[in-house]
Amino acid sequence: MMGKLLAIAIGSAFINNVVLSQFLGICPFLGVSKKVKTAAGMGSAVVFVITLASAVTSLIYKFLLVPFNITYLQTIVFILVIAALVQFVEMFLKKKMKGLYNALGVYLPLITTNCAVLGVALKNVQNSYNILESVVNGLAVSVGFLVAIVIMAGIREKIEYNNVPRAFKGMPIVLVTAGLMAIAFFGFSGLK
Amino acid sequence: MSITGIIIAVCVVGGVGLFIGIFLSVAGNRLKVETDPKVDEIIEALPGNNCGGCGYAGCSALAEAIASGNAPVSGCPVGGEPVANNIAKILGVEADASEKMVAHVRCKGTCDMTFNNYNYDGIKDCRMASFVPAQGPKSCDFGCMGFGTCVDVCEFDAINIIDGIAVIDKEKCKACGKCIAACPKQLIELIPYKARYVVECMNKDKGPLVMKVCKTGCIGCSLCAKECPKEAITVEDSLAHIDQEKCAGCGLCAKKCPKNAITAI
Numbered sequence A: 001m002m003g004k005l006l007a008i009a010i011g012s013a014f015i016n017n018v019v020l021s022q023f024l025g026i027c028p029f030l031g032v033s034k035k036v037k038t039a040a041g042m043g044s045a046v047v048f049v050i051t052l053a054s055a056v057t058s059l060i061y062k063f064l065l066v067p068f069n070i071t072y073l074q075t076i077v078f079i080l081v082i083a084a085l086v087q088f089v090e091m092f093l094k095k096k097m098k099g100l101y102n103a104l105g106v107y108l109p110l111i112t113t114n115c116a117v118l119g120v121a122l123k124n125v126q127n128s129y130n131i132l133e134s135v136v137n138g139l140a141v142s143v144g145f146l147v148a149i150v151i152m153a154g155i156r157e158k159i160e161y162n163n164v165p166r167a168f169k170g171m172p173i174v175l176v177t178a179g180l181m182a183i184a185f186f187g188f189s190g191l192k
Numbered sequence B: 001m002s003i004t005g006i007i008i009a010v011c012v013v014g015g016v017g018l019f020i021g022i023f024l025s026v027a028g029n030r031l032k033v034e035t036d037p038k039v040d041e042i043i044e045a046l047p048g049n050n051c052g053g054c055g056y057a058g059c060s061a062l063a064e065a066i067a068s069g070n071a072p073v074s075g076c077p078v079g080g081e082p083v084a085n086n087i088a089k090i091l092g093v094e095a096d097a098s099e100k101m102v103a104h105v106r107c108k109g110t111c112d113m114t115f116n117n118y119n120y121d122g123i124k125d126c127r128m129a130s131f132v133p134a135q136g137p138k139s140c141d142f143g144c145m146g147f148g149t150c151v152d153v154c155e156f157d158a159i160n161i162i163d164g165i166a167v168i169d170k171e172k173c174k175a176c177g178k179c180i181a182a183c184p185k186q187l188i189e190l191i192p193y194k195a196r197y198v199v200e201c202m203n204k205d206k207g208p209l210v211m212k213v214c215k216t217g218c219i220g221c222s223l224c225a226k227e228c229p230k231e232a233i234t235v236e237d238s239l240a241h242i243d244q245e246k247c248a249g250c251g252l253c254a255k256k257c258p259k260n261a262i263t264a265i
Helices: A003-015 A025-033 A038-067 A071-095 A098-104 A115-124 A132-161 A170-191 B003-030 B037-045 B059-067 B078-091 B149-153 B180-181 B205-214 B223-227 B252-256
Strands: B101-105 B159-162 B165-168 B188-192 B197-199 B232-235 B239-243 B263-265
Touching: A003 A132, A025 A132, A025 A170, A038 A071, A038 A115, A038 B059, A071 A098, A071 A132, A071 B003, A071 B263, A115 A132, A132 A170, B037 B059, B037 B078, B059 B078, B101 B165, B149 B159, B149 B180, B180 B188, B188 B205, B197 B239, B223 B232, B223 B252, B252 B263
Parallel strands: none
Antiparallel strands: B101 B188, B159 B165, B197 B263, B232 B239
16 A cells, blocks of 8 residues: 555656656746746645545545546536635635745745646546545655756756857746656666 | 527626625625725835835835835835835824935946956846856956846836946935846945945955955955044954944045045945
């Protein structure tokens, strides 16, 4: 049991890294990776939301969609549930945990409709994970995202000081960097 | 697919939607955080650049601080007096007059006045260049190197590199303070918009050393201090300072300065 969970965790966090090998969640990966601090904030918000969302969506799948035999509607229902969940979490944090809200608050609405969140929920169903496995998978995927975005932000902070050729200034050099990172992360596939 | 299948699908998805809607509206009511309506009005009144010149994390953070009394109504250096008056109206208090300030570069060591000790071929950024020996290639260790780090950080296009040194357009300057933080030589200071005369030098070395590196650097001769009728000028570290509150703008100091280090602006 533990062995299987560990295999899921490492597989999702590094080998099939959500950004660098599945190409999900590229938008925040490129948009919010200018500074390590904001990248870490975004990353932790993603960890928070994806872990919660995988738990809730797998509950919904098991106790609502399967009994009524309407699993083909999973995408629509998941979108609904995730959007509502993020909204609720934001309200809850604002009221009850002011410190966490100040740290994550601005990033939470950005992930409402993030494809990575929906992608993890759908992957959990596809791989027929049970609820515990779904949560572990969600946590691992989002930790993989956190690692990738923080590394990216670190590199981008250094790029600021480089003499980048004019044609590559701005987004092009960031995309080139992302590509090189993806190649580097392919090294993890040897872990299998 | 049978008709019952369709009905079940509609009912379940509709039910989920309805449940979420009701749940969120109830939660929204239960978890409502009381916000001061004045905060929203103040945010409207602020410029909204989120430049951080006030020292708070963006305009909304300043608005909260103003509403709770932790910051003065004139807390926004960018908006200046008109914005302060608007905010004062919202809060129903009198605005304490804040004088309009502008940033100013204290160096007039242009290419003709100074020279380079060596050819610098590294990254064109003052913060990087100031790490190399003698704090950069310029003959004067204290002077503006003109790589334009301040130009890059200025969000109002107020700074230009003219003849090798940074020059701030005081009409465009909003006194947000970003260039002051960016300059590795600490050359930029805030002066009143009305200021007439400034000592444009930051070289703290003794006179003979200054003369070697710059034709127009302040040598600390104190002639200006003796000339000033208002006693507004003091000399410290062989460098003259003008107290802008005392300065009457007569210009005698600028006429007297043998190195022409005092400029009328």
